[in-house]
Amino acid sequence: MNECGERLKNGLIDENPIFVLMLGMCPTLAVTTSATNGIGMGLSTTFVLVMSNMLISMLRKIIPDSVRMPAFIVVVASFVTIVDFMMEGFTPGLYDSLGIYIPLIVVNCIILGRAESYASKNKVLPSIFDGLGMGLGFTVALIAIGMVREILGAGQIFGYQILPLADEATGAAGYTPITIFILAPGAFLVLAFLAAIQNKVKINMEKKGKDASKIQSGCGADCATCGGCPSAAGKDKE
Secondary structure (H helix, E strand, O other): OOHHHHHHHHHHHHOOOOOOOOOOHHHHHHHOOOHHHHHHHHHHHHHHHHHHHHHHHHOOOOOOHHHHHHHHHHHHHHHHHHHHHHHHHHOHHHHHHHHHHOHHHHHOHHHHHHHHHOHHHOOHHHHHHHHHHHHHHHHHHHHHHHHHHHHHHHOEEOOEEOOOEOEOOOOEOOEOOOHHHOOHHHHHHHHHHHHHHHHHHHHHHHHHHHHHHHHHOOOOOOOOOOOOOHHHHHHHHO
């Protein structure tokens, strides 16, 4: 896999900012009451990540080390201002839903972290894909959390009612929303369960990869009688 593809995979799976690194928890827990909010916040952050990584990488040899953090914040704040104005003008409903969390993208630790740890030390193209991978990983995580919370908390997805609600007045049977999932505790619960599922899947994939490599190398996993295993060789010497 080339370097750009590796950066995409890294942000989406290996170092997903939400499910693996646990960064950017403030907007993650606050705005994911619906999948639509998750898309809006995720794509806004992705745009800022890509553009700031690109510009910081281009200026990495010009920005003095003594002022690099203030310079990074100025770059990020410039792109956040663009996003803020664009959302206010073209998606006012979503802008009102996200509220103060759009300007707070400036201090999102994911963005400043990638600027400091990667974009300021690497070439432009890999830095762009690093920002894209992290942004998409952040977006996918927000959408997943928002979908689960919206379905369980309101029987809806992307604002559309998919589960008929129970009607107490007529006695009609239906789904009774679990309102805790729309509240703050529900965000923690959904995040914990999804992170656990993601980690389980990742562990299983790594295990399958190791098993496949053993089969290709002719390893029968019988370490006690295998002469090619370092541990078995040590036992023979004893």
